[in-house]
Amino acid sequence: AQSVTQLDxxxxxxxxxxxxxxxxxxxxxxxxxxxxxxxxxxxxxxxLKYLSGSTLVESINGFEAEFNKSQTSFHLRKPSVHISDTAEYFCAVSSDSSYKLIFGSGTRLLVRP
Amino acid sequence: EPEVTQTPSHQVTQMGQEVILRCVPISNHLYFYWYRQILGQKVEFLVSFYNNEISEKSEIFDDQFSVERPDGSNFTLKIRSTKLEDSAMYFCASSLDRGRYQPQHFGDGTRLSIL
Structure with missing residues (x-):
C-alpha cells in the first residue's frame, strides 16, 4: 500500500x-x-508534479521539488518566500495501478514579515 | 482558466437526512473524483467515475454513498442517511484523462456539517 508522510x-x-x-x-x-x-x-x-525524467521539477512561482528514490522523498523548497506563499501544502502520490491521489496530512506554511 | 465548481459552499443537515453535493467538472474532462477531508485529518479518496460508472472506490464509500452524472455537466455525490462522522470538507476533482500526465483539478470544496 502507498502512503505519504509530511513530517511538519x-x-x-x-x-x-x-x-x-x-x-x-x-x-x-x-x-x-x-x-x-x-x-x-x-x-x-x-x-508541481514528478512523473518521470529529471528528478528536479520546478513551478512557475519559484518552488522546486526533488525526487529522491533512494530516500523515498519529494521535498519542496523555495529559496526566498513571500507573504503570499502562506498556505497549506499537500504532498500526494499516485501510480499506474491506481490513479487516485493519496495525500499527506499537509504542512501549513506561515510566512511572517 | 477553466475551473471545477462546487455547490453549495457550506451545507448544514440534520443527522439521518439525505444530502446531495454538486459539482460541475471542467467541460472536456472525462474522469471525475470525490475526496473528503475531515477536520484535522488527511484528504481521503472516496470514488472515481468514468463513462457513467464507478472505476474505483475506497472503503469509506459504502452503500450510503452514491455518485451520478445526471446530465452532461453535473457530477453529484449523494449521502443517503447522514451520520455525524460524515461532517467534512468534500472536494470534487476532474481530469482530462486517467493517465499519469493528466493532473486532477480540484474545486473549492463543500463544507458539510451534520447536526
Whole structure:
C-alpha cells in the first residue's frame, strides 16, 4: 500500500528566508508525486508534479521539488518566500495501478514579515 | 482558466437526512473524483467515475454513498442517511484523462456539517 508522510504540521518562516517542506512516501511500485497548495478558503491547486525524467521539477512561482528514490522523498523548497506563499501544502502520490491521489496530512506554511 | 465548481459552499443537515453535493467538472474532462477531508485529518479518496460508472472506490464509500452524472455537466455525490462522522470538507476533482500526465483539478470544496 502507498502512503505519504509530511513530517511538519506547521512551518513558520520569515519573509525572504528559504524554506523546505518535507515529504516522504512509501510504495512498492513506481510512483508519481505531486505537491498541491491550498490558499485560505480555496480548493487544492496543483503546484508541481514528478512523473518521470529529471528528478528536479520546478513551478512557475519559484518552488522546486526533488525526487529522491533512494530516500523515498519529494521535498519542496523555495529559496526566498513571500507573504503570499502562506498556505497549506499537500504532498500526494499516485501510480499506474491506481490513479487516485493519496495525500499527506499537509504542512501549513506561515510566512511572517 | 477553466475551473471545477462546487455547490453549495457550506451545507448544514440534520443527522439521518439525505444530502446531495454538486459539482460541475471542467467541460472536456472525462474522469471525475470525490475526496473528503475531515477536520484535522488527511484528504481521503472516496470514488472515481468514468463513462457513467464507478472505476474505483475506497472503503469509506459504502452503500450510503452514491455518485451520478445526471446530465452532461453535473457530477453529484449523494449521502443517503447522514451520520455525524460524515461532517467534512468534500472536494470534487476532474481530469482530462486517467493517465499519469493528466493532473486532477480540484474545486473549492463543500463544507458539510451534520447536526
Amino acid at each position: 504540521s506547521q512551518v513558520p518562516v520569515f519573509e525572504e528566508a528559504p524554506v523546505e517542506l518535507r515529504c516522504n512516501y512509501s510504495s512498492s511500485v513506481s510512483v508519481y508525486l505531486f505537491w498541491y497548495v491550498q490558499y485560505p478558503n480555496q480548493g487544492l491547486q496543483l503546484l
